[in-house]
Amino acid sequence: MKRNVVIGVLGTTLDKRGKRENRWTKWRPTIGLCQQDWLTVDRLELLHQPKDKGMALQAAEDIGKVSPATQVVLNEVELSDPWDFEVVYNALLDFASRYPFDTESEEYLVHITTGTHVVQICWFLLTEARYLPARLLQTAPGEKTDRANSPEGTASVIDLDLSRYATLTSRFLREQQQSVSFLKSGIETRNKTFNTLIAQIERVALRSDAPMLLTGPTGAGKSFLAQRIYALRESRHLVKGSFVAVNCATLRGDNAMSTLFGHVKGAFTGALQARTGLLREANDGVLFLDEIAELGLDEQAMLLKAIEEKKFFPFGSDKEVSSDFQLIAGTHRNMQEWIAQGRFREDLYARINMWTFRLPGLAERCEDIAPNIEYELQRFARNQKSQVRFDKGAKEEYLAFACSSQATWRGNFRELSASIARMATLAEQGRVTKALVDEEVVRLKTNGQERGSSTVFSAVPEHIDLFDRRQLETVIEVCRNSPSLSEAGRRLFAVSREQKKQPNDADRLRKYLVRFGLSWDDVKNS
Known part of the structure; x- marks a missing residue:
């Protein structure tokens, strides 16, 4: 022994x-x-x-x-x-x-x-x-x-x-997965890049109260995600206050100052009563400033002070007030370009840029269209108390169009949500038929062409061959939906670049645009 x-x-x-x-x-x-x-x-x-x-x-x-x-x-x-x-x-x-x-x-x-x-x-x-x-x-x-x-x-x-404690281990993993699923509202997304992004956001949301910046095209889900981040933090008792949101594009002049920072009675014409302001309403909670790039420079300066010192002056007051809030900001703008043009303070950007996450548009997440369709149908059922389902052939046809290059999805998930809601509303006996899908596809194509004529075509030179025109329209559309010249090049030359030892996608795209007398700034700003 x-x-x-x-x-x-x-x-x-x-x-x-x-x-x-x-x-x-x-x-x-x-x-x-x-x-x-x-x-x-x-x-x-x-x-x-x-x-x-x-x-x-x-x-x-x-x-x-x-x-x-x-x-x-x-x-x-x-x-x-x-x-x-x-x-x-x-x-x-x-x-x-x-x-x-x-x-x-x-x-x-x-x-x-x-x-x-x-x-x-x-x-x-x-x-x-x-x-x-x-x-x-x-x-x-x-x-x-x-x-x-x-x-x-x-x-x-x-x-x-430790195998004896497999139930504990599985519960821990389940709790972790539920946190990520919570941010996605239970949608079983399949896009690897997006899932990795959400997993990282979940870790940051539970470990840090530093400002977060959500970027990406309009309709990519920034507002929705900000609400879910707040709800996740609240469920873990990391915040005690409210979720307060505002679209900065709606704020102008005295109204901007008053809405954000509050004002005292008589601060300006029409200020008959004092106002608390959104920053103080978000005390111990989360303040979501959507389209933060649209804020005026004066408001940006005051916001920087409020973030760093947790103190600020209400409009028209000489007495400081305090508010301890977490900031989540959203924008579809290219912030570097905005700073270069003097439209956004570089010091404020440095303060909110600690955790920056770019949400991809729907066209970049074709794998996630199917689960998002199911989510939209479930939401319609909850709101309208009516179950709606696709016929098999109808769903296959809709998915084929939704994942094709014909579907531009300029409105991203907001546009997809509206599309599903239209078909669900018109569905007889809770069935979305092939005829309804055909009708909706025509509507989406028409809407895309109308928007394209007012945006893409404004940058396309006249008197060029139809072949070149259609190709250039596609290039411009990709550029408009990309945060940088390099990213646009990577998306446009994804296949051919694999054959090159040292691909320079940005230079290749720049030279292509020059052929038509265009530059990156022309395409982004026209």
């Missing part, structure tokens, strides 16, 4: 019971573990600090009296601070690294009852990581008799087979 070897530290409190005879009536963990009927301790490796050597010798002597067959080996280990995790972990790891384990002929147990809580945690970590090829041993005082505790106490082995 293998010999049993116990490794443990001297308990400077629990093992310290003096030298008098009454020490034998008290429970001492290190001595008690050698008095168990079911456990034979052949060798005890007892770790102690140099200053406690006398106490360690006393413990070894007492073990010799209750268990003569137990060999006690004293090991001096210097712990400058037994409550410092790094100090303790390094010292115990050094001991484990030097120790001559013989697993062929010896079974090892690590006694975790004695020592500081830090020592106990480090024993667990080292054993679980298999730096110590051992099992954990736990001792406890026995039941009280008429006069004292049972001096030998009890002992038990802790099973570190």
Whole structure:
């Protein structure tokens, strides 16, 4: 049979019971573990600090009296601070690294009852990581008799087979997945890039209250995501206040100052009563400023102060007020271009740019159109109390169009939502038929062409061949929906670029536009 070897530290409190005879009536963990009927301790490796050597010798002597067959080996280990995790972990790891384990002929147990809580945690970590090829041993005082505790106490082995705790592990993973699913409102999205993005946003939302900037085309879901971030933080008790949202494109002049920062009575013509302002309404909560790039420069300066100092002056007041809010901002603008044109403060951008996430448009997430269709049908059913389903052939036809180049989806998810709502409203007996889909596809194509004539065509030079015109329209549309020249080039030349060792997509796109007398700025700003 293998010999049993116990490794443990001297308990400077629990093992310290003096030298008098009454020490034998008290429970001492290190001595008690050698008095168990079911456990034979052949060798005890007892770790102690140099200053406690006398106490360690006393413990070894007492073990010799209750268990003569137990060999006690004293090991001096210097712990400058037994409550410092790094100090303790390094010292115990050094001991484990030097120790001559013989697993062929010896079974090892690590006694975790004695020592500081830090020592106990480090024993667990080292054993679980298999730096110590051992099992954990736990001792406890026995039941009280008429006069004292049972001096030998009890002992038990802790099973570190984590497969026994699979339910706990699966619950943790389930909770984590539910957090991500919560941000996506339960939509089973399939786009790998988007799923990775949402997983990162979930981690940031639960770990940081720094400003977040959501970018991407109009209708990509920035407002919806901001609300879900707030709801997630609220569910974890990370915020106590409200979710307050405003579209900055609707704010102009005195109204902008008043809406955001509040005003005092008489601050301007028509200010008959004082106003709190959205920043104060968002105290201890989340303030979502959609289209933040549309804010005026004066409002931007005040917002920067409010973010950094949590204080600001209401319009027309000489008395500061405070508000501790988390800012989530949204924009479809190219912020670098906006800064270069002097339309957005660089210092404010630096402050809100710590966590920036670009939400891709619907055309970049064709894999997610099908699950979003199901989501929109469920939402229609909740709102209208009416179940609607696609006929099989009708759904296949709609998906084929939705994922094709004919569907521009300039309105992104907002446009998809409207499209599904139209068909669901017109559906007879809760069925979206092929005829309804045909009608909706024509409507989407017509809407796309009408919008294209007022936007894309304004940048296309006249008197060019139809072939070149159609190709250029596609290039311009991709440029309009891309945040940078390089990103537009990557999307346009995704196939051919793989054949080049050093593709320069931006330069290739720039040269193409020059052929028609166009530049990147012409396309983005026309």
